Amino acid sequence: MSILSFVLLTTGCENDTQQYSLKEIDDRAKQQVSDENNHSELLLDEQSTRSTEQVKEEIATTEKPTTEAPTTEKPTTEEPSSESSRDGQVEYKDGIPYVGGHIIVNKDYKLPADYNPGLSHEAKKQFDKMQQNALSEGYQLIIVSEFRSYTYQQNLYQNYIQQHGKQAADRFSAPPGHSEHQTGLAIDVATPESAQNSMTSFGQTKASDWVKVNAHRYGFIVRYPKGKEHITGYMYEPWHLRYLNIDDATKIYKSKLTMEEYYNLK
Ligand SMILES: [Zn+2]
Incomplete structure (x- = not known):
């Protein structure tokens, strides 16, 4: 499972604000993965696993403020989110x-x-x-x-x-x-x-x-x-x-x- 799909599964992707921050998180995660890859010769499997866990922990931490953000910005996000729900995007929940x-x-x-x-x-x-x-x-x-x-x-x-x-x-x-x-x-x-x-x-x-x-x-x-x-x-x-x-x-x-x-x- 990629880190991005881990994030999507744990959070869902309800509006633009969250999508944007997920992208940021994904970019950060990719950066960390590529940093890991650059040093792959120096890493043991065990260390590499721990390092992925650290990335996940970071994601979980950075996630918190972004889920709170839409609540405080409710009046401004309402209009675009009702528009974006007409964007022809079909989302699956439980199939x-x-x-x-x-x-x-x-x-x-x-x-x-x-x-x-x-x-x-x-x-x-x-x-x-x-x-x-x-x-x-x-x-x-x-x-x-x-x-x-x-x-x-x-x-x-x-x-x-x-x-x-x-x-x-x-x-x-x-x-x-x-x-x-x-x-x-x-x-x-x-x-x-x-x-x-x-x-x-x-x-x-x-x-x-x-x-x-x-x-x-x-x-x-x-x-x-x-x-x-x-x-x-x-x-x-x-x-x-x-x-x-x-x-x-x-x-x-x-x-x-x-x-x-x-x-x-x-
Ligand atoms: Zn009928």
Whole structure:
């Protein structure tokens, strides 16, 4: 393991301030390593090991002030860090891909097979609020699909391929690991009537129009909008909602962009 990756593993790399100081640390570490190499003939293995330990200790010491720094500079760092979170950088935490602080799952990014969170409590709570308010305006929404495990998706996808062929199946279904339903943050909605017919018939309902313009107020986005199949890889799915949070869902809704475009992945 290189010294840099040691530092990254122990600290993470959350903002520009830290990245800069990590670079400094890395430069210092490299300098020390190259100093060691210059004297390598004079060093025994044992001494060389101890010397690496010393470098690590130094890193740990120099690290402390840099983690405190962002807290004191909070008002000034807030703006750039929210901008930098849209820089198209996908970061992995425990094998799970994130962009802009949100799990990103699409044709390019997938979840590990053992990621099994169930439906997010926050997403469910927000959905319940939306459902209640929709009902008070005369629109009845029901959940037809929410969390789906890797194994469930595997079977579903295979069945769709058998029924429709792979090319067609890929427009509305995802291979295991690539389904947003595995995040526990996606909910498919319908009206009781459209649920009896087909998922696509939801798009012709007034309830669907309501969802389109109100979902962001509860933290959801219509993840696969009309006319964006070339970006998302999926046909228009007015029923598939993805929970982010109210703030980001509102920003994305107002931008008229897909999640991929908003976070500069495409
Ligand atoms: Zn869905």
